[in-house]
Amino acid sequence: MMGEGPQPRAVGPRVAAIVPAAGRGERLGGGTPKALRALGGRPMLVRSVEALRRSESVTQIVVAAPPTLVEVVAQLLGPDVRVIAGGAERVDSVRRALGAVDDDVSVVLVHDAARPLIPPALVDAVAAAVIAGHPAVIPVLGLGDTVKEVGPDGRVIRTPPRDGLRAVQTPQGFRRDVLAAAYALQDVPVTDDAGLVEALGVPVTTVPGAQEAFKVTRPLDLVLAEALLVRPSASDARAGADACGSNAGMDARRSG
Numbered sequence: 683m684m685g686e687g688p689q690p691r692a693v694g695p696r697v698a699a700i701v702p703a704a705g706r707g708e709r710l711g712g713g714t715p716k717a718l719r720a721l722g723g724r725p726m727l728v729r730s731v732e733a734l735r736r737s738e739s740v741t742q743i744v745v746a747a748p749p750t751l752v753e754v755v756a757q758l759l760g761p762d763v764r765v766i767a768g769g770a771e772r773v774d775s776v777r778r779a780l781g782a783v784d785d786d787v788s789v790v791l792v793h794d795a796a797r798p799l800i801p802p803a804l805v806d807a808v809a810a811a812v813i814a815g816h817p818a819v820i821p822v823l824g825l826g827d828t829v830k831e832v833g834p835d836g837r838v839i840r841t842p843p844r845d846g847l848r849a850v851q852t853p854q855g856f857r858r859d860v861l862a863a864a865y866a867l868q869d870v871p872v873t874d875d876a877g878l879v880e881a882l883g884v885p886v887t888t889v890p891g892a893q894e895a896f897k898v899t900r901p902l903d904l905v906l907a908e909a910l911l912v913r914p915s916a917s918d919a920r921a922g923a924d925a926c927g928s929n930a931g932m933d934a935r936r937s938g
């Protein structure tokens with residue numbers, strides 16, 4: 683775990699943010715693809731993209747959309763965002779989006795559309811750690827619950843010591859060549875991008891995550907996200923929504 687003090691400043695390298703947004707949201711339910719479900723009156727995906735725009739480090743955003751909704755999502759997000767068709771699984775969506783990243787990008791962040799309340803400062807902390815020399819960086823939080831490994835019969839197999847366990851969030855940040863090599867691997871069963879990098883044998887570094895970066899997975903998560911948006915402490919997220927359509931920061935970095 684890196685310290686919680688000042689992180690290296692992100693200057694110089696081009697940083698792309700890939701946003702996998704092509705999932706169906708089966709655990710959330712409701713019919714509409716999850717990334718387009720409204721949160722405080724705006725699609726979750728729009729809020730996630732706004733947080734990336736507001737970060738100081740991101741210079742390009744590539745979104746993997748549900749294949750039938752590529753045009754709709756492109757209209758929704760505006761011309762500064764590249765929208766491509768996602769795939770059947772999250773890894774397929776990220777692999778396709780990686781193929782659409784500009785040639786001059788050397789750092790790639792992968793951020794779930796389903797984490798709409800991500801603080802821009804966390805995006806920058808992950809990017810800065812990669813730029814400082816870590817090949818792979820993930821935000822993590824300690825666990826509040828005890829975790830059990832349970833067998834198919836429902837019986838507890840063991841209780842892993844909680845001190846060494848972390849819940850993993852996004853954005854996960856990578857040197858581009860490392861992520862490309864990881865995504866060249868086939869048929870490695872993983873649930874996050876860092877899992878592929880671990881399969882390569884490349885070290886993965888952690889930085890402190892943020893509670894509000896939780897993933898909207900089930901209906902109660904949506905209720906919690908709505909509640910957070912109307913609290914004063916959610917001013918960042920609201921400002922992000924208010925700024926929707928203003929791309930000045932990212933435009934300046936892209937042309938700089």
Ligand SMILES: Nc1ccn([C@@H]2O[C@H](COP(=O)(O)OP(=O)(O)OP(=O)(O)O)[C@@H](O)[C@H]2O)c(=O)n1
Nearest residue numbers: 702703704705706707708709770771775795796
């Ligand atoms: N084929 C897929 C599956 C998931 N995702 C994206 O990966 C992120 C994290 O996935 P998850 O929360 O599991 O979303 P869903 O797959 O939509 O959820 P569920 O498993 O409940 O259907 C989401 O932003 C989702 O849109 C994607 O781009 N392409």
Ligand SMILES: C[C@](O)(CO)[C@H](O)COP(=O)(O)O
Nearest residue numbers: 772794850851852873874875
């Ligand atoms: C990438 C991820 O959000 C890190 O916590 C998570 O692993 C995605 O898992 P899901 O099963 O696709 O929600």
